[in-house]
Amino acid sequence: MKPWTLTLAGVAVGAALALPAHAQELSFYYPVAVGGPVTKVIDGLAADFEKENPGIKINPVYAGSYQDTITKALTAAKGGDAPHMAVILSTDMYTLIDEGLVVPYDDLVKTPPEKAWMGSFFPGFMKNSQTGGKTWGIPFQRSTVVMYWNKDLFKSAGLDPNHPPEDWKELVEMGQKLTQKDAAGNVTTWGIQVPSSGFPYWLFQGFTTQNGAVLMNDEGTQTDFDKPEVVQALQFWVDLSRKYKIHPPGVVEWGTTPKDFFERKAAIIWTTTGNLTNIRKNAPFDFGVAMLPAGKQRGTPTGGGNFYIFKKSTPAERAASLKFIQWMTSPQRAAQWAIATGYIAVSPAAWETAEMKKYLADFPAPTVARDQLQFAVAELSTHENQRVTKALNDGLQAALTGAKPPEEAMKDAQREADRILRPYR
Amino acid sequence: MEDRRQGVIGWLLLLPAAVLLAAFTHYPAVATLWHSLFTTGRPNRPARFIGLDNYRALADDPVFWKALVNNGWYALGTILPSIALAIGMALWVDRKLAGRGWLRLAYFTPTVLPMIAVANIWLFFYTPDYGLLDQLRGLFGGAAHNWLGSPGTVLGAVMAVAIWKEAGFFMIFYLAALQQQSPELREAAALEGCGRWQFFRRVTFPLLMPTTLFVLVNAVINAFRLVDHIVVMTRGGPDNASSLLLFYIYETGFRYWDAAYAATLTAVLLALLAVLAVLQFGLLERRTHYQ
Numbered sequence: 001m002k003p004w005t006l007t008l009a010g011v012a013v014g015a016a017l018a019l020p021a022h023a024q025e026l027s028f029y030y031p032v033a034v035g036g037p038v039t040k041v042i043d044g045l046a047a048d049f050e051k052e053n054p055g056i057k058i059n060p061v062y063a064g065s066y067q068d069t070i071t072k073a074l075t076a077a078k079g080g081d082a083p084h085m086a087v088i089l090s091t092d093m094y095t096l097i098d099e100g101l102v103v104p105y106d107d108l109v110k111t112p113p114e115k116a117w118m119g120s121f122f123p124g125f126m127k128n129s130q131t132g133g134k135t136w137g138i139p140f141q142r143s144t145v146v147m148y149w150n151k152d153l154f155k156s157a158g159l160d161p162n163h164p165p166e167d168w169k170e171l172v173e174m175g176q177k178l179t180q181k182d183a184a185g186n187v188t189t190w191g192i193q194v195p196s197s198g199f200p201y202w203l204f205q206g207f208t209t210q211n212g213a214v215l216m217n218d219e220g221t222q223t224d225f226d227k228p229e230v231v232q233a234l235q236f237w238v239d240l241s242r243k244y245k246i247h248p249p250g251v252v253e254w255g256t257t258p259k260d261f262f263e264r265k266a267a268i269i270w271t272t273t274g275n276l277t278n279i280r281k282n283a284p285f286d287f288g289v290a291m292l293p294a295g296k297q298r299g300t301p302t303g304g305g306n307f308y309i310f311k312k313s314t315p316a317e318r319a320a321s322l323k324f325i326q327w328m329t330s331p332q333r334a335a336q337w338a339i340a341t342g343y344i345a346v347s348p349a350a351w352e353t354a355e356m357k358k359y360l361a362d363f364p365a366p367t368v369a370r371d372q373l374q375f376a377v378a379e380l381s382t383h384e385n386q387r388v389t390k391a392l393n394d395g396l397q398a399a400l401t402g403a404k405p406p407e408e409a410m411k412d413a414q415r416e417a418d419r420i421l422r423p424y425r
Numbered sequence: 426m427e428d429r430r431q432g433v434i435g436w437l438l439l440l441p442a443a444v445l446l447a448a449f450t451h452y453p454a455v456a457t458l459w460h461s462l463f464t465t466g467r468p469n470r471p472a473r474f475i476g477l478d479n480y481r482a483l484a485d486d487p488v489f490w491k492a493l494v495n496n497g498w499y500a501l502g503t504i505l506p507s508i509a510l511a512i513g514m515a516l517w518v519d520r521k522l523a524g525r526g527w528l529r530l531a532y533f534t535p536t537v538l539p540m541i542a543v544a545n546i547w548l549f550f551y552t553p554d555y556g557l558l559d560q561l562r563g564l565f566g567g568a569a570h571n572w573l574g575s576p577g578t579v580l581g582a583v584m585a586v587a588i589w590k591e592a593g594f595f596m597i598f599y600l601a602a603l604q605q606q607s608p609e610l611r612e613a614a615a616l617e618g619c620g621r622w623q624f625f626r627r628v629t630f631p632l633l634m635p636t637t638l639f640v641l642v643n644a645v646i647n648a649f650r651l652v653d654h655i656v657v658m659t660r661g662g663p664d665n666a667s668s669l670l671l672f673y674i675y676e677t678g679f680r681y682w683d684a685a686y687a688a689t690l691t692a693v694l695l696a697l698l699a700v701l702a703v704l705q706f707g708l709l710e711r712r713t714h715y716q
Contacts, residue, residue, distance in 0.1 A: 071679055099682070100468030186568050197574055197662070251574035251663045253553060265554070387681045394488075397663035401576050412487075423470075 024320050025057045029086035031069040031305060032062050041340045049327050056320050066305065070095070073310075077101050082312040085321045087305040090128035091381035091389075093136050094220045098383060102308045104134035108322050117326055120347045122370075127378035129306055131220065137306030138325055139346040141337070143273045144300045144369050144376055145206045147293070151286040153178055153189065153267040164290035165268070168210070168236065171293045175246035178267040191246035193266035194237065195254040200396040201380055201389055202303055203270055206292050207233035209299025209377050215392075220382040221424045225392055226407075226414040233295070234399055234406040242402075250401050258282070272303060273369040276342035280363070289365040291372045298375040304343060335359075344369045382417075383424045391416035454695065460688040472685065479689040489690065491665045492673040495580060499669055500648035502584045503591065508640055510588065511595035512633070516625075518596075519603045529600070536594040544657035547586045548573075551658075573659050576666035583667055586654050591647060595640045602636040603629070638709050645701055649694065670694050 028046075032038050039062055046058040063069040066089045073086050074095075082101060096102045109115050118135060125139035151161035157177045165171040175191025182188050194203050208215060213229035216222060224230065240247035248266075258275055260266045262282050270292065279287065292300050307325045309318055327333065331349035335356040338345035344366070345351055351370065360367060382388045395413030398404040404412070461479050466472035483489055518529045535543065550557045551572040559569050572582045606629065614624045652672040655661060661668035661676065674694065678687035 067680075074682065075679070095682075098467055184566065198660075250571050253571065253574065256552060256555060259555065384681065387683075393662070394664045401574075401663055403576055403664060416487075 023055060023057055024317060025059060026085065026317065026321055026324065027059045027061055027083040028324075029061050029063045029069055029073050029083045029088075031064065031066045031087055038341065041337070045328065045333065045337075049324060052327075053323065056324065058324060074099060074101070077310065077312065080312070082310045084313050084317055085307060085309050085325065087140055088308055090125075090137055090139070090142070090302070090304065090306040091379050091385050093128065093131065093306070094381060094383045095385050096308060097131070097136060101310055101312075102136055103311050103318065104136050105138065105309070105322075106134050108309065108318055114322075114326070117329075120349060121329075122344075122346060122348065122373050124302055124373040124376040125346055127376075128302060128381055131218065137308055138329060140305055140307050140325075140329060141274075141341065141343040142302055142304040142306075142346055143343055144302055144372055145203060145270055145292060146273050146276075146300075146369055146372065147268060147270055147290045148261060148275075148279055149268045149288050149290065150261065150264065150283075151288055153264060153285075157267075161286070162288070164288055165293045167294045171268075172240075172244050172246065175240070175268070176244060179246045187245075187248075189264055190248050190260075190266045192240060192268045192270075193248060193252055193257055193260060194240075194270045195252045195257045196396065196400050197251050197254045199254070199389070199393065200251075200400070201392045202301055204234070204237065204392075204396055205301035205377070205380060206270065206299060207237055207295070209301065209375075210292065210295030210297060211236070212296045214377065215380050216382050220385075221421055223380075223382060223388060223392075223414065223417040223421070225395065225417060226410045231407050231410050234396065234410060236295075238399055238406055241400075251397055261287075273344055273366070274304070274342050276365060276369075278342070280365075289368045291368060291375070298372070300372055300376050301379040302373075302376045303379055338366070342366070344373070382421060384420050387420050388417045391420065457688045457691050457695070460685055461692050463685050465683045465685040479686055482686070483689055483693065488665055488668065488673065492661075492668040492670050495666070495668055496649060496670045498580060499584055499587075500645065502581070503587045503648055504641070504644040507588045507591040508595060508637070508644060510592040511599050511640070512630075514592065514596045515599035515603055516629075519600060532593045532596055534593065535590045536597075538590075540590065540651065540653035541657055543586060543590055544654035547582075547589075547654070548658055551582055573667075574663055576663055579659055579663065579667045583654060583658060586658075587647075587651060590651075591644065595644070598636050598640055599633060602633050606632055634709075634712065638705070641709070642702065642705055645705065646698065649698060670697075 030042055032042075039060075042060050046060055050057060061083065063072045063086075069086065070088050070092050073083060073088065076082055077099070088096070105118060109118055118138075121139050125142050126135070129135055129137040129139060147164060149164050154161040154174075157174075159174055159177060165174050171192060178189065178191035179187060180189040194206075196203065205215060208230050211229045211233040213224065213227055213233060215224060215230070237247075241249045254271075257266070257269050257271055258279055261269045261279065262284065264285075276289065291298055307328070309321050309325070313321070328337075329346060331347060331353050332355070334345045334347055334350035335353040337343065338350065339355065339359050345356060350356060380389060380392065391413045394416075395404075395409040398412075399406045399409040403409075462474060462476060463472040464470075464475055514532050518525055518532065522528065538546075553559060553571040553574065554569040556572075558572065559567075562568075562570070570578070572578050610628055610632075611624065614628060619627070649669075649671060652669055652675065655667060655669055655672045656675070659667040661672055670690065671694065674687050674690045677683050677690060
């Protein structure tokens with residue numbers, strides 16, 4: 001035989017060996033841009049799963065941001081090439097249902113242990129995963145908003161470094177002490193910074209929940225952006241910069257907020273628990289993590305992504321997908337995932353694993369987010385979610401930049417949301 | 426017989442281009458108009474005919490009007506400066522200079538870069554506090570400014586990117602045109618005692634008119650067509666202050682999946698571009714001197 005025919009034969013044999021009989025290939029869209037440590041964790045988990053479950057092959061597709069991922073999943077589905085499963089924002093549930101793309105888990109789970117698994121998650125995370133009595137998403141990488149504070153700056157401002165603001169009043173008082181100016185009158189350190197670029201509605205939901213307002217109904221057909229409590233909450237956010245002058249003016253970048261914290265340009269910041277690992281690695285000073293301060297009550301929205309199973313797959317593929325998702329969210333794996341990323345481990349059992357206990361022994365900060373879950377509400381999510389959310393974002397940015405007073409901004413946002421949601425009522 | 430054969434060959438030669446044009450330009454344009462008369466179909470609610478309702482909704486849509494006005498300013502603010510800059514640069518590198526090749530290359534570089542890369546570079550320039558622009562301002566005691574986060578500066582900031590990107594491209598056309606111009610003209614003008622500005626205004630610029638027309642048509646189209654940097658830099662924000670028509674169409678079509686409304690917007694954009702093209706050719710053709 002000539003050398004090249006030998007090679008060809010070798011390749012053919014190799015390919016035949018690599019594919020075990022009845023191999024099931026499952027495509028899995030996961031929201032992360034190419035490369036980076038998170039893809040390695042996912043690849044590792046997928047490889048472990050394949051080892052334990054011969055006959056199932058997982059093909060993770062790294063699809064960019066959450067936004068890109070849903071766009072790609074929808075486009076692929078319209079082209080008849082939907083993935084078998086995907087991690088997509090919990091708030092995109094209505095969109096996926098309206099497009100008829102996902103199956104409820106209730107149709108897939110059969111055995112009692114499977115049913116017990118469905119009930120094993122923190123109830124706070126299930127609020128964005130269920131509608132109409134069915135469960136459409138399984139929590140995977142979930143977060144809440146938390147407050148990070150710089151203990152050094154607290155000390156130099158004459159405050160107790162171990163006492164973060166407990167309520168809005170304390171937030172303002174402490175913020176005024178923490179805000180520092182240079183000789184020319186320019187602010188060098190802001191007391192408090194809440195980012196408002198990209199998705200301000202999420203952080204805004206912290207303010208509204210603390211003020212006792214609920215932004216939407218359970219059916220996802222009605223929003224209440226122009227309620228007095230909501231307008232008051234926005235007024236408070238605007239006042240932080242306009243009236244009290246302890247918050248940077250205008251729209252604050254989400255991306256550079258952790259950096260502002262590292263550089264001591266902001267003494268207190270609100271951001272996702274997902275930033276915990278980043279801040280722990282990069283903050284050159286002692287910092288604390290706390291629940292958001294209370295208005296009338298404590299409150300934060302949840303956030304992050306759920307597992308969805310797509311409709312356009314055979315029953316066998318759906319069963320295999322379910323198996324993978326169960327495996328990925330088992331206490332052991334959930335703990336592993338939370339430690340690697342900083343997301344909140346999704347089930348109480350995950351917090352009881354030996355691995356998690358060991359991790360918490362020298363770094364107890366993640367428990368803050370877990371304990372805050374009892375005050376957590378569902379993230380804003382409606383039919384036509386992207387559009388309704390944008391209406392609110394536009395209103396918030398208009399108020400924060402001073403283009404419209406809060407009341408007018410919220411009235412306009414509500415009018416727009418009504419226009420969009422009318423066909424669903 | 427010979428005539429008919431000629432005719433058949435003619436049609437056959439036209440066929441490939443005609444098929445491609447019909448399939449990828451004319452059919453989609455007509456389909457867009459047709460779809461704009463229906464609602465967007467969803468799995469549980471099929472599309473139904475609603476006549477001009479989408480156009481009525483459009484007239485009531487504040488975001489559309491905002492995007493349209495923004496696009497008007499964007500066109501005005503990018504077309505003239507980039508053409509002026511292109512002529513200036515072309516005149517500059519047309520002279521006999523040491524390192525002229527490098528200079529031309531330097532001016533042309535922005536054009537070669539993909540818009541997404543350009544947007545990311547400029548994103549770094551504009552980053553509040555840490556970006557190049559604020560670092561420079563910081564040297565002179567300026568306070569940090571959120572260029573892309575303030576409604577007052579965001580449109581100007583994205584316009585600067587477009588001008589920076591386009592001027593080099595247009596320069597190439599002007600440079601080619603300048604090199605076609607006969608040096609005798611300059612000598613003759615010099616004999617008549619004509620100054621440099623007068624020579625540019627009376628001779629060079631009129632002779633560049635065919636190029637200017639071509640560049641202008643392209644610049645107008647680009648002002649409505651180039652939105653990649655909006656996607657990367659601002660996503661139309663804050664509060665739609667940097668939303669342009671095509672970006673709004675993209676959002677409606679591929680973020681909200683409202684295909685019918687996106688078709689309506691597209692129809693309006695098509696009409697707008699058609700009117701602009703007719704105006705340009707109609708008005709400027711008469712003032713253009715072809716050699």
